[in-house]
Amino acid sequence: LHDPADNVVRLPDGGPRRREPVPDLSIATLGPARITSPMVPLLDSRQTTEHYVDEQDRVLLDDTVAGISSRGGPLHELPGMEPCGPRRKIFFDPSKTRAGIVTCGGLCPGLNDVIAGLVRTLTYHYRVRRVVGFRNGYQGFIADYGYDVVELTPERVRDIAVDGGTVLGTSRGPQDPEEIVDCLERMHLNVLFVVGGDGSMRGAMQIARVVAERGLLISVVGIPKTIDNDIPYIDQSFGFQTAFGLASDAIRAAQVEAKSTANGIGLVKLMGRHSGFIACYAALARSGADVVLIPEVPFALEGEGGLLAHLRRRVAERGHAVVVVAEGAGQELLERQAGADASGNAKLSDIGPYLRQRIDEYFAEAGVETSIRYIDPSYAIRSVPANPYDSVYCVRLSQAAVHAAMSGRTEMVVGRWRRRFVHIPMSLAVSRRNQVDPHGDLWMAVLESTGQPVRFG
Ligand code: ATP
Numbered sequence: 001l002h003d004p005a006d007n008v009v010r011l012p013d014g015g016p017r018r019r020e021p022v023p024d025l026s027i028a029t030l031g032p033a034r035i036t037s038p039m040v041p042l043l044d045s046r047q048t049t050e051h052y053v054d055e056q057d058r059v060l061l062d063d064t065v066a067g068i069s070s071r072g073g074p075l076h077e078l079p080g081m082e083p084c085g086p087r088r089k090i091f092f093d094p095s096k097t098r099a100g101i102v103t104c105g106g107l108c109p110g111l112n113d114v115i116a117g118l119v120r121t122l123t124y125h126y127r128v129r130r131v132v133g134f135r136n137g138y139q140g141f142i143a144d145y146g147y148d149v150v151e152l153t154p155e156r157v158r159d160i161a162v163d164g165g166t167v168l169g170t171s172r173g174p175q176d177p178e179e180i181v182d183c184l185e186r187m188h189l190n191v192l193f194v195v196g197g198d199g200s201m202r203g204a205m206q207i208a209r210v211v212a213e214r215g216l217l218i219s220v221v222g223i224p225k226t227i228d229n230d231i232p233y234i235d236q237s238f239g240f241q242t243a244f245g246l247a248s249d250a251i252r253a254a255q256v257e258a259k260s261t262a263n264g265i266g267l268v269k270l271m272g273r274h275s276g277f278i279a280c281y282a283a284l285a286r287s288g289a290d291v292v293l294i295p296e297v298p299f300a301l302e303g304e305g306g307l308l309a310h311l312r313r314r315v316a317e318r319g320h321a322v323v324v325v326a327e328g329a330g331q332e333l334l335e336r337q338a339g340a341d342a343s344g345n346a347k348l349s350d351i352g353p354y355l356r357q358r359i360d361e362y363f364a365e366a367g368v369e370t371s372i373r374y375i376d377p378s379y380a381i382r383s384v385p386a387n388p389y390d391s392v393y394c395v396r397l398s399q400a401a402v403h404a405a406m407s408g409r410t411e412m413v414v415g416r417w418r419r420r421f422v423h424i425p426m427s428l429a430v431s432r433r434n435q436v437d438p439h440g441d442l443w444m445a446v447l448e449s450t451g452q453p454v455r456f457g
């Protein structure tokens, strides 16, 4: 029988329990916002009241009873995050504001959409007169590289989102934050937008630190880029949907190839250094994968419960099999790669060719003829333009970033949390990695879809 009382949420009494710590969600500002936003006359006066974000409003950190009660705090003090959006009062006088944009780290679909969105919002909504782009990541600030800045206008960025990549270029490798801030000072910039991954945000925090040490009033706002979707406190990162859509095409190709030969095996290596979201979503988008391997779930190759025996059984049952492996999976099986890239990110050992070889050897030993089709689509995926969903997302993130910066907020990133756009302190965004929970519903959905065991070995 249906009992309406079941739909009433009874929150447990707050007590001394505090299992999940409450992160510091407060956002730094350069000072009080005293200037009336120029959006006021731009918008119909009757609508503006609803359009502006109330400075006191918050998006709740937790949206389930279990989540709320796990914090253990008093129920009238729920932790919340600042909502994104235009403020009625802003910090910078738009007519005297100069803004800069830089893109750093690896490519990701949507970078050009973000650049275009920033330029349009700064120019059309706030009437900011000068927006410049720095070339090739943080190198663009350093005089020795000799890169000119790019003047960014709505005309200049009109069609850039048609192409993938970033019109500003990007780079890895450390640059001196003191020199970067020298450049910001020389150019009289008030606002800097950093579009990049965790490394870029660490760099942006150093820039913000030097800015504060010098007593400057320059806002540093990040638009976090991660194709792997590994930034915490963000539901999904921009470019992720585009990426897993194309990744699922690669799975389809592998399946078609595997099916067209006797005992064929398709092996697809996807992005995901530390987090297997792309592999999980791509596999769920196509039912063709027989096995998904992600960094969060270690696996064994040998033995009856191992991956190889499982594949052998699948091939015997179905005539073919498809394996999807995230690049960071199975690192424990491989010899550690020495070295790091220019930014200090540890090099991963290549799991793809290793798995291919081990599968080949195993089937040969078992006397089963097979042919393995190995597909590694990462670069083809990173460089494409964003799909319409991600383009919309990028535009909204960039608008949110401009509103935050103009209001004087700094050392923060924009993101979407529980489907609402929010401000997140930069330090929190780099504090840990978002990973697939091996006990969570996403991984369970993958297991259900592939029929693979909970663990190999
Ligand atoms: P991706 O997700 O593609 O790795 P990323 O932003 O993490 O993106 P990195 O190459 O790690 O890419 O870093 C980009 C820029 O940020 C580089 O110029 C790098 O020197 C700088 N950077 C990286 N890590 C740090 C750090 N810990 N402190 C300061 N700057 C950093």
Ligand code: MG
Pocket: 105, 197, 198, 199, 345
């Ligand atoms: Mg990184």
